[in-house]
Amino acid sequence: MRAEEFITEKKKRTLRNTNPCWKGYKPVGTKEKNGKTVPNCVPEDIENVEEDWKDSVKKGIAGVATAATLGMSTPNVSSMPAQEPTAMVQQQQEEDPLRKELGDVDALKSMIKRHEGLRLEPYKDTRGLPTVGYGHLIKKGEDYSKGLTQQQADALFDRDFEHHLAQARSTPGWDKASHAQRHAMVDLAYNMGGAWHKKWPKFSAAAQVGDWNKAARELEKSRWYKQVKTRAPKVVDLFRTS
16 A cells, blocks of 8 residues: 555544534535645534535535535536436426417516506596506406505506406417417407407407408597597507407
């Protein structure tokens, strides 16, 4: 046995027979500190930490995080073979069904909020109906006489959004529509109620077969288009977006 091997073996025996760590800790391997090799001390209640670390290393990134926590050297993860993602990771990576249906949901909500505007105190809309928040029609039994906070207005909007989205799904052509066209349909349902399209059979017929240019032209001919001067052109343009 060479002198270097003898010294190394002696160090190992010393570490096994004595506890060089402070009370409540035990040595698990070694680490470099200030240019010296010293025991790596970890809490005594950690069981089989080296085995757990080695198993984690086999799985990839988890091993790097564990090794960093314990002060151990980390392997080159990029050189490891690719591993199949766990069921949890796969579930996290699955796309939200609502995003599949609508695309950027936050953008849709922001658009409707801009179109409706925010009033924290009750007011009457263009039809003389009591309204509050982001165009919420005050129903019988609801009391908003003291107004709303921003947080309450946002919560009320989220409830209304779910309601009008459910209505919009019955719009002719919904299944054929792009995300942008569905955004227009939800906006229209929020603005005029879920049955708005029944007043425009020519729009409904065009949308049903996916003729979006014709559907857009029918909306441009409507009284609604003239009444809602800033909102209408933006909504109609969405129907022309594939």
